[in-house]
Amino acid sequence: MPEFEPKIVAFCCRYCAYTAADLAGSMRLQYSPNIRVVEMPCSGTIEHGLILNAFEKGVDGVYIAGCNLGDCHFLKGNVRAIKRVAAVKKILDEIGLGGQRLEFFHIPASEGTKFAKVANEMTERIRQLGPSPLNKNAAGNAQKEGGQTV
Amino acid sequence: MIVAQQKPISEIAQMISDCKKVLFLGCAGCVTVCLSGGEKETDVLASAIRIKRTLENNPLEATTFTCTRQCDPEYIAGIDNLVKDVDAIVSLACGVGVQYLAERFMDKWVVPAMDTKFAGGSVVHGLWEEKCGLCGECILHRTGGICPIIRCSKSILNGPCGGSQYGKCEINKDIDCAWQLIYDRMKALGKLDKLMEIQPLKDWSKSRDGGPRKSIREDVMIDE
Numbered sequence: 001m002p003e004f005e006p007k008i009v010a011f012c013c014r015y016c017a018y019t020a021a022d023l024a025g026s027m028r029l030q031y032s033p034n035i036r037v038v039e040m041p042c043s044g045t046i047e048h049g050l051i052l053n054a055f056e057k058g059v060d061g062v063y064i065a066g067c068n069l070g071d072c073h074f075l076k077g078n079v080r081a082i083k084r085v086a087a088v089k090k091i092l093d094e095i096g097l098g099g100q101r102l103e104f105f106h107i108p109a110s111e112g113t114k115f116a117k118v119a120n121e122m123t124e125r126i127r128q129l130g131p132s133p134l135n136k137n138a139a140g141n142a143q144k145e146g147g148q149t150v
Numbered sequence: 151m152i153v154a155q156q157k158p159i160s161e162i163a164q165m166i167s168d169c170k171k172v173l174f175l176g177c178a179g180c181v182t183v184c185l186s187g188g189e190k191e192t193d194v195l196a197s198a199i200r201i202k203r204t205l206e207n208n209p210l211e212a213t214t215f216t217c218t219r220q221c222d223p224e225y226i227a228g229i230d231n232l233v234k235d236v237d238a239i240v241s242l243a244c245g246v247g248v249q250y251l252a253e254r255f256m257d258k259w260v261v262p263a264m265d266t267k268f269a270g271g272s273v274v275h276g277l278w279e280e281k282c283g284l285c286g287e288c289i290l291h292r293t294g295g296i297c298p299i300i301r302c303s304k305s306i307l308n309g310p311c312g313g314s315q316y317g318k319c320e321i322n323k324d325i326d327c328a329w330q331l332i333y334d335r336m337k338a339l340g341k342l343d344k345l346m347e348i349q350p351l352k353d354w355s356k357s358r359d360g361g362p363r364k365s366i367r368e369d370v371m372i373d374e
């Protein structure tokens with residue numbers, strides 16, 4: 001049986017993690033092809049409903065990547081995102097999907113290597129957890145090298 | 151505003167466990183302001199329960215809508231078409247909204263998603279506190295704008311009592327003694343003599359002791 005290839009959405013702040021993704025590309029770094037990057041104006045624009053919506057659509061994992069503490073372009077957006085992620089983790093635990101499928105990471109714009117490391121770490125974590133019970137295409141994804149379909 | 155808090159998701163899910171199609175109805179009034187039952191919270195709750203039910207192999211068709219106010223018949227009249235096909239309505243309004251829905255939609259199972267807590271206001275974003283005891287006859291003009299009915303743990307009208315120590319209430323050191331606050335404020339205003347005036351007994355029949363209350367303003371009532 002082919003190995004399960006998780007489908008992960010990474011909501012990335014444009015001032016840090018998204019720029020770090022660009023840097024990772026410029027540095028020709030190899031990282032997991034399982035992540036789908038969504039550019040956000042700030043990690044603080046993430047909403048509880050948006051995260052749950054992603055899980056409802058069948059993604060196996062979600063992470064939000066924002067600036068280091070004290071570095072937010074909008075001062076406290078990353079602090080708000082951390083609190084929201086904690087609240088949604090609690091909801092995921094309560095409804096049985098599991099809070100481990102969701103995480104927050106600090107990825108500064110200058111750290112392309114950290115972007116690649118986080119993508120690999122999260123992919124490995126979700127691979128260990130297995131496909132989300134809401135992912136109807138989990139079996140199909142395995143053959144598509146990283147799950148090219150949504 | 152009326153301050154309410156959402157019940158645990160599992161408790162709400164249990165109330166509608168045998169329903170296949172459910173309307174989650176938010177309220178754009180007080181519960182939106184206290185961030186517990188507005189449009190966002192309604193979508194999050196519906197989404198969470200949809201996921202929970204899918205995991206339990208008992209899929210739920212959940213629709214969402216947020217009324218301007220659930221405590222006004224004219225606003226809930228507008229959702230008749232949304233209610234028609236559902237097995238149940240989960241109301242994210244205060245207890246008033248739930249009852250208005252139950253009265254209008256007699257054949258529907260209407261359940262509360264909230265625990266209605268108190269009449270209060272916000273201290274900072276994310277923190278609300280009780281401020282009004284809804285006693286039916288305001289006495290704030292005699293107590294320096296501080297309500298002893300709700301902010302004094304005993305609701306006494308001639309405090310402070312013996313449980314007041316260093317400005318705090320004996321039941322919890324985080325609760326200010328309302329009567330200490332009243333005394334301090336009246337003193338600062340130079341109105342301590344007002345506290346010495348003899349007051350008649352408070353008429354509690356104007357509060358809950360008189361049974362469910364009504365408020366009427368005939369000049370704005372629309373004739374049949």
